Amino acid sequence: MTPIAQIGGGLDQRPIRVLIVEDHPALRGVVRSACESDPALAVVGEAITGHAALDMCETTDPDVVVLDLGLPGMGGTEVARRLRQAGSRAKILIIAGPTEDDRVFECMRIGVDGYLGKSAGTEQITGAIATITRGGRVFTPEQEARARDQLGAMARRAREASRVAALITTREREILELISFGLTMKQVATRLGISPRTVETHIAKLYRKLGVGSRVQAIARAASLGLIDLEEPER
Amino acid sequence: MAKRTRSPVEDQPPTPRRRLGVILVDPLHVVRAGLALLIDDRPDMEILAEAGTAEEGLEAIRRIRRARVVVLVGLGLSGDHDAYWLIRTIRELFPSMAILGCGANADANAISRALFVGADGYVDKNVDPVEFLQALRRVDAGEMVLVGPPSEWVGAIANGIDRSREADVVLTSREREVLIVAAEGLTAREIANRLGVRERTVTTHLARIYGKLGVRSRVAAIRAAARSGFVTVAPHE
Known part of the structure; x- marks a missing residue:
């Protein structure tokens, strides 16, 4: 048992293992410090490209992947798609830039568990990770309404x-x-x-x-x- | 007589916004009765017609001449024609009507199919009455409604629509014509005479229809075409 687990939720509780995939150093730092601020979370790895993320998912088997949409090369949606195709059990929390808001529907189709903007603060990030770990979804009512409209348009x-x-x-x-x-x-x-x-x-x-x-x-x-x-x- | 007479229109009180007309098509009598009570009780809605089968439903809809109509289609309709056939037919014949699919714990596939064939949304019978009525109002307002299924179903439903599209079998209107006449039990020659084409043309059409529907006999073709909303009728070139 790792020390983090002991600090976390008592001796019998494993920490939530988080893999951070973000190419931008500052934003990676934000996510990392958010995770470090919550004793229930343990960062098991950081990746700055999609390919590295897929490899690390295999080796570290995280509970949650915090995934940037705007990765260079293979984008975040493709990483999420491949994880789902490979049957990964990891929950996926998307971190998106302001211009990528129209990708919520696409992400829902892929089967991601949550979608936050890049302006999300520490508590929003840790709260979202906790929610999706429990099997919940993190989408705003506006995102859900827009996704429904897109579904109608698609039909x-x-x-x-x-x-x-x-x-x-x-x-x-x-x-x-x-x-x-x-x-x-x-x-x-x-x-x-x-x-x-x-x-x-x-x-x-x-x-x-x-x-x-x-x-x-x-x-x-x-x-x-x-x-x-x-x-x-x-x- | 300097005083201007007021027109009869001005004498009337300001017309209230017209009530939302609802047509109920559901196989279960008790469901229809319950919904009718619920809906007729609202000041802003009224039941225009009720039907227990897709055919009766279509008949009722044909008689309606007014704006602001929502057709509530129970996805459990079955028989010669099912709910998906009804939805598709309404969408083709009465494009301005709003169609709301309705079911009890329908799975994502059923909802996908309903949306694909032309429903403007889906509401589950398990939601509370206030939400149910709100779904009717929202679909009338042009919103895409999904009330009841968990929100994470959006992805699964979207993927189901893609599958529906792949499974969609599309007959041209000529092929449909041939199939309709064939359903009367006529021989290929008789069909040819009726439609004014050569017998050879009819057998070619039939072969193509069998291929599209994945069947080997005329009876199976007619059944497959009639049963489900999976047969689109395309206008003839």
Whole structure:
């Protein structure tokens, strides 16, 4: 038994083991001193990159990972996603910058347990860690309301995508994909072994079905409906 | 006669905001009766219609001609058409109506499906009456409502919507036409005559429908298409 545990909640109580993942030294210091101020908490490690965080999670098996969203390289959401995919039992507390507020919904989908802003003080941090360790969630009512709205918007988009997908033929989808890669009409024709004129006809039909007037709009709309994937996978 | 006569409109007291009309569609009689009592008791709401099956519900909705309507759909509806079929159909035919799914401890999957097919929210029958009524008002105000399920379900429900979308089977309106006529028990040739197309075209459509629905027979196709809200009807090109 470690000394910290004895200071913590009596002899029979293990401390809550916390891994801090934050690249910014000052903010890392804030989280560390918050944890040190609470005898029930023990910092088992600190990481400044996503990859290091994943490694340390395996070696230290923390109860709680305090995770910065804005890590360089592999971002916090990706770290959280990989932890959940790997079946990690660690609770995840996100620390987000002010501009990253719209990622609450994404984080909820990944299955994080709490979400604090970078302005969070010592007591907010330790309180949040205590709450999520007990199985609770730390989201503000505003964050929850916004997430519900985003859920509604997502459902509408999914429904619309289904409707549009029913209209689009296999050939049209093929062409859509090719133009999203940046191929010209002529290149698409060559690739598919059909005449540019035919490609043009397909594209005109596509525009009508998607309700757009240009190639850029078509790609944007198709991507927003999830008919094509524009995002590059993160490292 | 210098004095201007007041129009009849001005004689009336200022019109109070119109009451919120609620249509109840739930398989359980006692649930409908209880909710009707609860809702009719409020000064700002009234029950417009009640139905115990999806078909009756749709019939009732077709007769309603007014603004500010919330349809409360019990997810437990079953039979030839289920709750998801009803929600999807209302969403297509009456886009301005608010639809609130309602269930007793429904799981995240059921809620995902309800939202995907067109519900504006979900309220659980286990919440207290004040919250239940508030959910109706909020959905009427255009809010996305999720009352009852724990807040951490948002993520699971969102993931369920993605799965619903993958599972969604979409028939074109021509395919649906063929299926509807086929449901009358006509042969491919008879269907072709009825629709004014070649027999070959009909068999091609049927094969494509079977493929989309993952079935091998006409009866199975009709059942699969009719039963659930998982069949979208896309407008014909």
